[in-house]
Amino acid sequence: MYPRRRLLARGQWLFDLRPHRLIVFHGGEGVRREVSGDVPNPPAAPVVLAALDEATNVWVGSGNRRVFTVGASASAPAQAFPRECFDLTSDGDRLIGTVVDGALKLTTLFTTDGSGQQWAPLPLPKPVTATHGYGYSEGRPPRQSPDGAFLDTSPFGITVVEKGRGRVYVLRPGAAQPEGALQMEPGHEQDIWRAQATPHGVLLLLVINYRQTALLHFALDGTLLGSIPEQDGDDDEEEEQTWGGAGVCVLDADRALLFVQDKALLVSLPGLQVIETLAGEWPSFVSVTPAGPDRWWVGAEDSDSLFLLTAEPGHPLHLHSSNRPVSPGAPLMHVGYKTPAIHWAEHTSAPLTVSAPVTETWRAVVRNDGTACEVVRIRVSGVLVGARVVDVSVRYRGQPLPMVEEHRVNLVGNTSGLEGGATAELEVTFKPRSEGSGPLTITVEPCSWQWQGKDEPRALAVTGHPASAQFLLTVE
Helix, strand or coil, X not given: CXXXXXXXXXXXXXXXXXXXXXXXXXXXXXXXXXXXXXXXXXXXXXXXXXXXXXXXXXXXXXXXXXXXXXXXXXXXXXXECCCCCCEEEEECCEXXXXXXXXXXXXXXXXXXXXXXXXXXXXXXXXXXECCCCCCCCCCCCCCCCCCCCEEEEECCEEEEEEHHHCEEEEECXXXXXXXXXXXXXXXXXXXXXXXXXXXXXXXXXEXXXXXXXXXXXXXXXXXXXXXXCCCCCCHHHHHHHCCCCCEEEECCCCEEEEEECCEEEEEECXXXXXXXXXXXXXXXXXXXXXXXXXXXXXXXXXXXXXXXXXXXXXXXXXXXEECCCEEECCCCCECCCCCCEEEEEECCCCCEEECCCCCEEEEEEEXXXXXXXXXXXXXXXXXXXXXXXXXXXXXXCCEEECCEEECCCEEEXXXXXXXXXXXXXXXXXXXXXXXXXXXXXXXXXXXXXXXXXXXXXXXXXECCECEEEEEEEEEC
């Protein structure tokens, strides 16, 4: 599975989604909402996003093929979508989605209205053969490794990408069935495929083994219309300038934009000639969505930052940063816990000052919101601990807990487990030995004993969600 992010704008709203996360921008500020609990992470967890009715409804995936809706308000509660699907997007006033089987093969391409009650399947055409020249089979029959059916959109339609089966379908806006499909050698599990529809066919971005990049433009009869690097050109020179593909976007009928690690390339359609180069660093994947005439929002994976791209025909490209503040919001939904989950029921992160010869005690209460854990491990870490500026003693559930030194910066102690729903008191006492100031971290970890192998001693491993608190400790 590769990182995937889709941006979709309607009116003043901008939606940013990765697995289990949604950011809603309205005006100058954004709200980040995430799924809480033990979020499932299957081998090909889908990222689902669609919007209708000027974004009064948003459909996002919780990572387990369940889809839920969010209303117009950034704090609106989430409700489950009537059926499961792998990926979902919007096409005018309808939704387009994919359904896969247990082997992650595409079984159904469907359309539905905003209610999600009536699902109409769309017939799938037989793919025609296309060759991209970046395969692995070396004369042997290509091996398929299905990994789901992902959707992407451009002004010229919706693409359905089955990288693991080497298939790409193109559905034109409003059409009752895909216009065509291509069959290529399937991609490897460490390859990335992105596809966008063009007026001439489909633009396919291949990132082989996370780095080597190829941009290919195919007609739907399998004809190669253009490529970067040129397949009969100077490979060494071209591969250097297109190393590390980060994303692709069809801007209009004549232009597309290719993001690579150290630049963005404006290329012509259909031939993929480089028109202009825009400096910039794109170390992670990006998505692009319209922001108005000749304007696009650009968002990078794992980042709340946005960029505004202007690409007016006949004028140079411009990319402006847009530093909008993003604040945390209410959870999208809670999917429960299948592992231990330690949280603070009571604690403080306020600075603590200890003045010799008086000792000071930091008190807290932890609660296990998940399943029972076998062992609780308590860790006290900080520069003052490692420098022996302060002596640390710990009491857990009213009993002294022996602590041992670890790596000269931690004190670690193990104690009995904690049942699901149970709470426990924690006291950490500091006795000054010298003077100093620095951050201190106290962590409570749910653990279990695990065997490392034959004739190897067993070891503790964290098997759930730990609770951690950090504060400034000053010793006078």
